[in-house]
Every structure is written in C-alpha cells, then in structure tokens.
Ligand code: ATP
C-alpha cells in the first residue's frame with residue numbers, strides 16, 4: 559500500500575509507520591492541580607496521554623490523568639525519574655525544580671516551554687529585569703536587601719508601595735501593600751524577612767486589570783487570545799470578563815505588549831500575560847505565567863480552541879488552533895472557599911445549584927479533598943449574547959436572587 563496523498567505522507571514517520579491519532583508523544587506535566595486537571599480533560603478528547611507529577615495522591619488531575627506519579631516536582635531524583643516516562647515535559651506551575659529541568663535538557667530531554675523560561679519567570683524580580691531589558695513597559699521596581707534600602711525605595715517610589723517576594727508567590731501570598739515608612743518593618747517580617755528575597759514595585763494606579771493568553775507553537779508561530787478583564791478580590795482572581803470592555807486601541811496595545819513579552823521567552827506552550835491599564839491608556843506588564851492560567855478558564859466554553867487544548871497542541875508540535883471567541887461574551891467566576899470544612903462545602907454547593915439553573919452556565923469542580931478559606935475550589939463560566947446579560951445572570955448565581963424579586 560502506497561501513500562498517495564500529501565496528508566498520508568505527512569502522517570508517516572521516518573520509519574514509515576503511521577502515527578496513531580494526533581500524536582503518540584506522552585506529555586508529562588509537573589503539577590497536578592486544577593490546571594493539570596483541565597489539561598487532562600482536553601487531552602482525553604484527543605486521546606493524548608498525559609502523565610502528572612504531584613505529591614498529593616488525590617490531587618485534582620490524578621483521576622483524569624493517563625498516569626499519576628506521586629512525588630515532588632521540586633525534587634531532583636523524582637523529576638528525573640518522571641522525565642524517563644514522558645516524551646515531552648511541561649508545567650502547570652512555575653515553582654518546579656528548574657536546575658533539574660536544565661540538566662535534563664542538556665541530556666536531550668524535551669522541555670516546553672524551555673527551562674530558561676521557567677527560570678526567568680519563577681523569580682519575579684528576575685522576570686522584571688528580563689522584561690525591562692526587552693523594552694516591555696512595567697511599573698518601576700527595585701530589589702531590596704535591607705531596611706536602609708527599603709526606606710530609600712519608599713522615598714523614591716512613594717506610598718502606597720508594593721513589596722513582593724521574589725519566589726513561590728501565588729494568589730497574592732507574597733505581596734504586601736505598605737502604606738507608610740513606619741509599616742515597612744512589619745511588611746518585611748510578614749513576607750519572611752529579607753533573606754527570603756524581596757523586591758519593591760511602584761504602586762500601579764490601574765483603572766482595570768487585563769490579561770492575554772498567548773500561545774507559541776514549536777515552529778515559533780504566535781497566536782493571541784482576545785484581551786480579557788480580570789477582577790481581583792484580596793489579590794486573588796475573582797472574575798474574568800471576555801472580551802474586555804475597553805477601547806479598540808487599548809486591546810491592540812495590550813495584545814502587542816503581551817506578544818512582545820512572550821516573544822522574548824523561549825519554548826512552546828501557552829503563556830498568560832497579566833497587565834495593568836492606567837488612566838492615561840498606558841499598558842504595564844504585571845507578570846507572566848509560563849502555562850495555562852485562571853484568566854483563560856473561560857476559553858473552554860467560549861473559544862474555538864481552549865487554552866488547554868492549545869497548550870497540548872503547542873507542546874507536542876501540532877498546528878495551533880483558532881483562539882477567537884465563538885460566543886459574543888463570557889464571564890468566569892471563581893468558586894473560592896468561603897469557610898473551612900463542611901460549611902464551606904455547603905455554601906459552594908448552594909452556589910453551584912443556582913448556577914445549574916442559568917442558561918449558558920457551566921460548572922467546573924476541581925474535586926479538592928479539603929475546603930479552605932480563599933482556596934480555588936472550582937469555577938463557573940457563563941456565555942451569552944452580551945456582558946450585561948451575563949452579569950445579571952451571574953448576580954442570580956452569586957446573590958441568589960432574580961433581578962425581579964428585589
Ligand atoms: P498570581 O496568583 O496571579 O500568580 P501573585 O501572587 O503572583 O498572583 P501578583 O500578580 O504580583 O501576585 O499581584 C496580585 C495582584 O496584586 C495583582 O493582580 C494586582 O491586583 C495587585 N498588584 C500587583 N502589583 C501591583 C502594583 N505594582 N500596583 C498595584 N497593584 C498591584
């Protein structure tokens with residue numbers, strides 16, 4: 559039997575045996591949280607085998623993965639062992655053992671995005687240095703090593719002043735807003751002291767926070783998702799609105815900054831670029847994540863290709879999909895733990911039950927074994943004809959009342 563069409567020819571490898579399905583590459587994901595879980599969901603549709611490495615036996619991705627290796631993604635021997643079982647390594651969290659990833663890369667292991675990218679991003683100060691060297695607009699920032707240095711930065715940048723941990727930060731844990739010089743010592747203590755590695759950022763007086771998911775293929779093709787607005791509560795992502803209700807020019811600028819930021823990094827996958835929009839229309843970069851992101855959950859229901867499918871396509875070297883919206887508007891609402899334990903589960907269940915009565919709403923539950931205050935337990939995406947229509951539906955879910963029953 560001979561390959562007669564170009565498609566047939568493309569699906570034949572060097573050894574002339576056909577690829578079964580989309581790819582036979584086993585994707586190894588460092589981390590098995592909700593992002594890993596949603597990667598596994600997208601993979602299942604395409605029959606792509608995803609293995610996860612996570613220390614928690616019942617982590618959100620465990621039951622949906624092809625295989626789950628129980629172990630730390632921050633431990634050298636474990637990561638090396640895991641790598642042997644995968645065709646390509648990727649991440650759903652940036653706080654991984656990057657020294658080992660670099661070592662593995664030198665031995666020929668395929669890491670997407672590249673270990674150098676994860677290294678830059680996992681140190682938020684280093685990340686800022688990198689982006690400023692690439693001409694990306696940022697709030698001013700400076701490393702602080704002692705109280706004298708912190709005071710000097712306070713004088714330079716003014717108050718409020720944002721102090722951040724360089725490493726292991728997420729959901730605002732690692733940030734401290736300092737209102738005056740007197741508060742500096744307690745802020746430094748609360749963040750674990752100068753030894754932990756701190757830096758200061760000038761306060762960004764933003765009018766909105768925006769985000770752009772950017773995908774980069776193995777052939778270096780870059781594709782940007784529509785700009786969204788993210789609304790944070792207590793530093794934690796709370797609501798995402800797609801598309802962002804901003805001027806066309808702002809969308810263009812946000813997309814350009816996001817494109818340039820990702821273009822300065824190496825490797826394939828999806829990246830999330832968090833941005834500030836200032837009163838005078840400037841776009842400043844807050845931070846980049848080298849993986850799928852909370853601001854892209856909505857893409858599962860609202861875009862032709864979800865960020866999770868896109869990430870898989872990118873890391874295994876398939877063509878990127880269409881990132882555009884297939885619905886006029888979408889809102890994503892994070893289900894955050896309101897109380898510890900059973901009361902928290904009960905409150906979340908009530909919210910979910912209301913969401914199930916809403917047309918266009920989809921509920922995602924991450925199946926985390928423990929309920930904790932402010933923990934991301936699930937999310938709800940509502941799609942609809944306009945943002946205002948969805949906003950009133952969301953009010954029904956959140957406040958439990960119909961607009962007409964005041
Ligand atoms: P994530 O969960 O997104 O990784 P994180 O812990 O890394 O969060 P940041 O993204 O640095 O934290 O900051 C969290 C939030 O704090 C931002 O989304 C924004 O609302 C606010 N913030 C951060 N930096 C500044 C700044 N320089 N000026 C004003 N607000 C800021």
Ligand code: MG
Pocket residue numbers: 727728729845
């Ligand atoms: Mg972060």
Ligand code: MG
Pocket residue numbers: 832844845
């Ligand atoms: Mg952030």
